[in-house]
Amino acid sequence: MPDASASSRRILAVHLPRLPTDRLHRRISGVSWLSRASAAPEAAAPLAVFARVGGGFRLTAVDARATALGLAPDLPVADARARVPGLGLVERDADGEAATLAAIADWCDRFTPLVGLDDAFDAAAGLFLDATGVAHLFGGEEALAAELVRDLAARGFTARVAIAGAPAAARALARHGVGPATTRVLPPGEETAALSPLPVAAIDPDGARVARLARLGLARVGDLLALPRAGLARRFGQGLLDRLDEAVGRLDRPISPRLPPPVLVAERRLAEPILSAADVATVLRSLAESLVETLERRGEGLRLAEAALWRLDGAVRRIRVGTGRPIRDPDRLLVLFAERLAAETDEIDLGFGIDLVRLSVLLTGRDDPAQIDWSGDEAARRDFDHLVDRLGARLGPDRVLASRPRPRHRPEAAVAPVAVGLGRDAARAWATEPGPARDEPPARPLRLLARPEPIDALAELPDGPPLRFRWRRALYEVACAEGPERIAAEWWRLPFGLGPEGAPASADDARPAEGDAAPEPRLDLEAATRDYFRVEARDGRRFWIFRAGLFARETLRPRWFLHGLFA
Numbered sequence: 001m002p003d004a005s006a007s008s009r010r011i012l013a014v015h016l017p018r019l020p021t022d023r024l025h026r027r028i029s030g031v032s033w034l035s036r037a038s039a040a041p042e043a044a045a046p047l048a049v050f051a052r053v054g055g056g057f058r059l060t061a062v063d064a065r066a067t068a069l070g071l072a073p074d075l076p077v078a079d080a081r082a083r084v085p086g087l088g089l090v091e092r093d094a095d096g097e098a099a100t101l102a103a104i105a106d107w108c109d110r111f112t113p114l115v116g117l118d119d120a121f122d123a124a125a126g127l128f129l130d131a132t133g134v135a136h137l138f139g140g141e142e143a144l145a146a147e148l149v150r151d152l153a154a155r156g157f158t159a160r161v162a163i164a165g166a167p168a169a170a171r172a173l174a175r176h177g178v179g180p181a182t183t184r185v186l187p188p189g190e191e192t193a194a195l196s197p198l199p200v201a202a203i204d205p206d207g208a209r210v211a212r213l214a215r216l217g218l219a220r221v222g223d224l225l226a227l228p229r230a231g232l233a234r235r236f237g238q239g240l241l242d243r244l245d246e247a248v249g250r251l252d253r254p255i256s257p258r259l260p261p262p263v264l265v266a267e268r269r270l271a272e273p274i275l276s277a278a279d280v281a282t283v284l285r286s287l288a289e290s291l292v293e294t295l296e297r298r299g300e301g302l303r304l305a306e307a308a309l310w311r312l313d314g315a316v317r318r319i320r321v322g323t324g325r326p327i328r329d330p331d332r333l334l335v336l337f338a339e340r341l342a343a344e345t346d347e348i349d350l351g352f353g354i355d356l357v358r359l360s361v362l363l364t365g366r367d368d369p370a371q372i373d374w375s376g377d378e379a380a381r382r383d384f385d386h387l388v389d390r391l392g393a394r395l396g397p398d399r400v401l402a403s404r405p406r407p408r409h410r411p412e413a414a415v416a417p418v419a420v421g422l423g424r425d426a427a428r429a430w431a432t433e434p435g436p437a438r439d440e441p442p443a444r445p446l447r448l449l450a451r452p453e454p455i456d457a458l459a460e461l462p463d464g465p466p467l468r469f470r471w472r473r474a475l476y477e478v479a480c481a482e483g484p485e486r487i488a489a490e491w492w493r494l495p496f497g498l499g500p501e502g503a504p505a506s507a508d509d510a511r512p513a514e515g516d517a518a519p520e521p522r523l524d525l526e527a528a529t530r531d532y533f534r535v536e537a538r539d540g541r542r543f544w545i546f547r548a549g550l551f552a553r554e555t556l557r558p559r560w561f562l563h564g565l566f567a
Helices: 019-029 064-068 077-083 094-108 141-154 167-176 191-195 207-215 221-225 229-236 238-248 277-298 330-342 377-395 420-427
Strands: 011-016 047-053 056-062 088-091 115-117 125-130 160-164 183-185 264-274 300-311 316-327 354-366 401-405 415-419 448-459 466-471 474-487 530-537 542-548 559-565
Touching: 011 094, 011 141, 011 167, 019 047, 019 056, 019 094, 047 064, 056 077, 077 088, 094 115, 094 125, 125 167, 141 160, 141 183, 160 167, 167 191, 167 238, 191 221, 191 238, 207 229, 221 238, 229 238, 264 277, 277 300, 277 330, 277 354, 300 330, 316 330, 316 354, 316 377, 330 377, 448 542, 466 530, 466 542, 466 559, 474 542
Parallel strands: 047 088, 160 183
Antiparallel strands: 011 125, 011 160, 047 056, 115 125, 264 354, 300 316, 300 354, 401 415, 448 466, 448 559, 466 474, 474 530, 530 542, 542 559
């Protein structure tokens, strides 16, 4: 009887029991994704992968020939060598296996954009594919599972595939309930009947708990389902009940896609592979035009798009571009993709051809119709935004920066660089925010030095402008000066009753006693008060300099710094 909790979701689980040895056979024999040769030819010696487990070495994976000779994972290496003297042994490469699994997952994106890793069981690799609503594109679920197993086998990988309504049920059937057929499709609502004859290890990765259950005679999933739930929870913990509920569909556990799920997707499966970049651009234009109507109906534009190209040899090439403002223009999108490809060190490699092109919209933004602007400002702004998008596509989005105002006193901290794709509107805040932000900004240099540089300055009065100063071994005579513009430190930087260098706050207390030498200045630029002056030298050059520290209040020896140069 179908379970009442059965849902319409369909999950496809891929189990790769011999991934470690399959990848080794491919590497030894030079088998490519396009090759139809067997990954383990009959003349090849049996092969096994081992790793250190506890205090010894044990097999972690064996190929088909080693299995036929009676070897199995978890067997000690010494015993395996005694049974099969000609056994080939290779130490496990976990990073290489993970890279191969990631490449297979990328290839599986051709079936559905929602592909996740099955990492609950560490014994062997696996994948989850959300096949909800896509099976009809391949002729049904049976045809989808058969095609995936056939294509992986042709590329040298042994796979077992199962489709069910819950990820845990599909995983259990793929690992323990497929049999010689290599595929199994479970109708909705039949999880309980299908899982009952399977071993408990099919749903629970906790080996210690599985061993305890086996000692009590509870070796099958059906044995657990027949027992009272309260007793199971009290004896073995709530985790066992959660595993049971996930398997039969009572508890929903979503899969975690490797890549962000797209908002919109358009793809084209090609009967004949294409071999030129111009053909790829033509297909991308067609896909972009097919998405425009949907974006217009939703009142949105794309902010982040990705073009994925599947080659015949199994490799997948992904090209991602972003925009500062939402767009719906296919021509602008193709220009961004062209800029992104031009930034690559190598030309795009189409291999033996592209048989699948997919355009995904990963991020959208509101794009309401704009009012006609007869002044042309709006058109100029769109052109500028398009230029910034092209620069971001060519140089990288993190290398095109805009200045964003910050509520800080110090000039060097008053502006922060932000990625232009995310902070373009914030960079225009001075012109768009109401109130004081619309006032004339202070006359300051457009660009400051990386850090204030100390200078030797001579002033007529302790708190007056400089008469002359020396910077980088050059002496400048001051023709005129404007200021000061006083910038005090934030109140939380000053200690109570003391200056930044620990001097008394009172001017009388700050003066040294008769006969005593004045203390050496130890100014803290972050805490000292600054008096900025705009000065012009006799040769016409203009500088922005400041005096750090109030005389007789914060220090007895104020210091001078040059912070910027006017154009």
